[in-house]
Amino acid sequence: MKNVTITINGAEQQAQVEPRLLLVHYLREVAGLTGTHIGCETSLCGACTVLMDGRAVKSCTVLAVQADGHKIGTVEGLANGGQLHAIQEGFWEEHGLQCGFCTPGMLMCSHDLLAQHPSPTDSEIREAINGNLCRCTGYEHIVNAVKSAARKMTKRVSARAA
Amino acid sequence: MRPFEYVSPTTKAQAVSLLASNWGQAEILAGGTDLLALMKDDVVAPKRLVNIKDIRDLTGVTYNAQGLRIGALTNLGDLADDANVRKNYPALSDALIEAASPQIRNMATLGGNLCQRPRCWFFRNGLGLLPKDETGKELVTDGDNRYHAILGNDGPAKFVSPSTIVPILIAYGAKIRVEGPKGKREVPLEKFYVIPKTETEREHDLQPNEIVTEVVLPASTGVKAAHYEVRQKQAFDWPLAVAAVALKMNGSNVQAARVVMGYVAPLPWPSPEAEQVLSGQSIDDDIAQKAADAAVKNAKPLSHNAYKVQLARVSVKRALLKAVSGGAA
Ligand SMILES: Cc1cc2nc3c(=O)[nH]c(=O)nc-3n(C[C@H](O)[C@H](O)[C@H](O)COP(=O)(O)OP(=O)(O)OC[C@H]3O[C@@H](n4cnc5c(N)ncnc54)[C@H](O)[C@@H]3O)c2cc1C
Ligand code: FES
Ligand code: FES
Numbered sequence: 001m002k003n004v005t006i007t008i009n010g011a012e013q014q015a016q017v018e019p020r021l022l023l024v025h026y027l028r029e030v031a032g033l034t035g036t037h038i039g040c041e042t043s044l045c046g047a048c049t050v051l052m053d054g055r056a057v058k059s060c061t062v063l064a065v066q067a068d069g070h071k072i073g074t075v076e077g078l079a080n081g082g083q084l085h086a087i088q089e090g091f092w093e094e095h096g097l098q099c100g101f102c103t104p105g106m107l108m109c110s111h112d113l114l115a116q117h118p119s120p121t122d123s124e125i126r127e128a129i130n131g132n133l134c135r136c137t138g139y140e141h142i143v144n145a146v147k148s149a150a151r152k153m154t155k156r157v158s159a160r161a162a
Numbered sequence: 163m164r165p166f167e168y169v170s171p172t173t174k175a176q177a178v179s180l181l182a183s184n185w186g187q188a189e190i191l192a193g194g195t196d197l198l199a200l201m202k203d204d205v206v207a208p209k210r211l212v213n214i215k216d217i218r219d220l221t222g223v224t225y226n227a228q229g230l231r232i233g234a235l236t237n238l239g240d241l242a243d244d245a246n247v248r249k250n251y252p253a254l255s256d257a258l259i260e261a262a263s264p265q266i267r268n269m270a271t272l273g274g275n276l277c278q279r280p281r282c283w284f285f286r287n288g289l290g291l292l293p294k295d296e297t298g299k300e301l302v303t304d305g306d307n308r309y310h311a312i313l314g315n316d317g318p319a320k321f322v323s324p325s326t327i328v329p330i331l332i333a334y335g336a337k338i339r340v341e342g343p344k345g346k347r348e349v350p351l352e353k354f355y356v357i358p359k360t361e362t363e364r365e366h367d368l369q370p371n372e373i374v375t376e377v378v379l380p381a382s383t384g385v386k387a388a389h390y391e392v393r394q395k396q397a398f399d400w401p402l403a404v405a406a407v408a409l410k411m412n413g414s415n416v417q418a419a420r421v422v423m424g425y426v427a428p429l430p431w432p433s434p435e436a437e438q439v440l441s442g443q444s445i446d447d448d449i450a451q452k453a454a455d456a457a458v459k460n461a462k463p464l465s466h467n468a469y470k471v472q473l474a475r476v477s478v479k480r481a482l483l484k485a486v487s488g489g490a491a
Contacts, residue, residue: 002168018165019165019166019167019168019211020163020164020165020166020201022198041202042199042202043195043199043266046263046265049265052268052269055239055268056264056265056268057265057268057269058265058266058269061194061195061198061199061269062194062198062269063168063194063198065168065213066191066194066213066215109264109265112264112268113264126397127259127264127397128264130263130264130397130398131262131263131264131265131266131398132263
């Protein structure tokens with residue numbers, strides 16, 4: 001067993017884990033955060049995407065011990081109290097989800113994208129989510145949702161600056 | 163996944179001492195994007211993982227008049243975005259952006275990319291790198307070999323080398339630096355890859371207790387380069403053929419050319435035949451076609467992959483035309 005200290009959505013947690021425990025299982029079973037989904041467990045579907053030090057990674061192909069000393073962001077950390085994050089609002093308003101299975105991964109990938117490119121083009125959005133599979137939406141509404149989120153976020157930033 | 167011991171050294175020397183002198187005992191863990199997949203499928207089952215991510219000496223990208231030095235732990239996403247790479251080695255940046263998906267590029271390191279294991283589905287299903295049945299018959303020859311080698315496939319190895327980054331690195335003249343119990347050595351990247359003849363060998367010339375520490379590229383002044391790949395899907399797929407070219411120009415004529423194909427052979431496959439055609443020429447459609455024909459002249463497709471010959475040919479031609487039309491440096 002190994003001791004790990006992982007900061008999840010801002011709160012530092014310590015645990016003893018087996019080295020072979022995957023981060024996604026740590027999040028769901030040890031930390032009790034089941035918002036991060038498991039689709040393929042083979043790096044292909046993106047459902048398990050979380051942020052590691054702000055960058056999107058597939059938590060089914062990261063060991064919990066590799067996250068030791070790092071900051072992890074999951075879908076549970078997006079909303080602030082009752083207030084949805086602009087990315088979540090975008091998905092809600094633009095119908096960016098149907099069954100919702102892929103959504104946590106899509107949200108976290110979009111989060112990384114918008115941190116790097118606050119006003120992404122359509123092709124940048126499609127490139128950013130090309131490791132995330134959605135079997136329902138056909139992706140169009142997801143692209144619209146990310147664009148809507150980008151507009152909201154830049155508006156809020158400029159409102160704050162004014 | 164089977165249990166293993168996990169260690170996180172902070173120096174290269176410690177890491178080397180934690181590795182074993184035979185393959186199979188201990189494995190280096192960098193980003194884990196390849197190794198963990200192989201461990202989940204029980205294709206490899208090391209008793210110890212040596213996590214190298216805490217070794218500071220293996221990080222960083224630096225650029226000067228001599229060229230570029232890339233620490234082995236640099237992840238593919240950061241490298242693609244590096245301002246010096248974009249400006250001076252744009253074809254490398256192009257190749258990196260096309261690899262895998264953003265999440266994987268954020269985790270995957272360059273060192274791991276160079277040492278990743280083949281995607282061959284026989285290998286990934288636990289049948290070995292040189293898969294045979296109980297009578298000694300080669301499984302790839304009679305099986306579904308649509309993604310296998312069309313060149314360098316006369317021995318038992320029929321898989322294709324898996325990195326889409328290595329061909330352009332070789333074209334730019336990359337060397338890699340390796341450190342082990344006997345000290346440091348530097349190898350041209352091209353010489354790093356070998357075709358295994360037995361199941362206990364690997365696809366590269368690394369010893370089980372050596373670490374790739376960095377990759378160095380010479381200055382790219384006067385070089386026009388390009389990376390081109392053909393895939394079944396537009397995004398997030400492994401390619402069917404890759405071509406990388408770097409042309410040292412003298413005015414509008416090629417002084418020296420490097421043409422390296424990927425996904426066609428168990429090694430990244432430089433083509434001296436194509437390079438010879440290009441030498442001294444000014445590249446137009448006709449010369450690009452002649453070089454492309456020369457690049458696949460010796461191809462010997464297997465039962466299901468003759469289509470790859472044309473894809474490799476077209477990749478070389480398009481890479482050449484891309485290099486002279488847009489790909490400066
Ligand atoms: C879905 C998917 C799509 C992909 N698409 C592409 C693609 O288009 N093009 C492409 O090139 N690759 C692609 N890859 C492969 C990916 O680039 C590699 O998995 C990655 O680069 C490996 O880096 P890593 O740091 O995660 O290595 P790890 O998984 O940690 O290690 C891989 C291997 O290298 C060894 N190793 C790692 N670092 C060192 C070192 N410094 N010295 C010595 N040995 C070392 C390990 O022991 C292990 O055997 C894809 C992978 C996936 C999962
Ligand atoms: S569950 Fe991780 S990519 Fe599918
Ligand atoms: S909404 Fe159902 S998989 Fe994307």
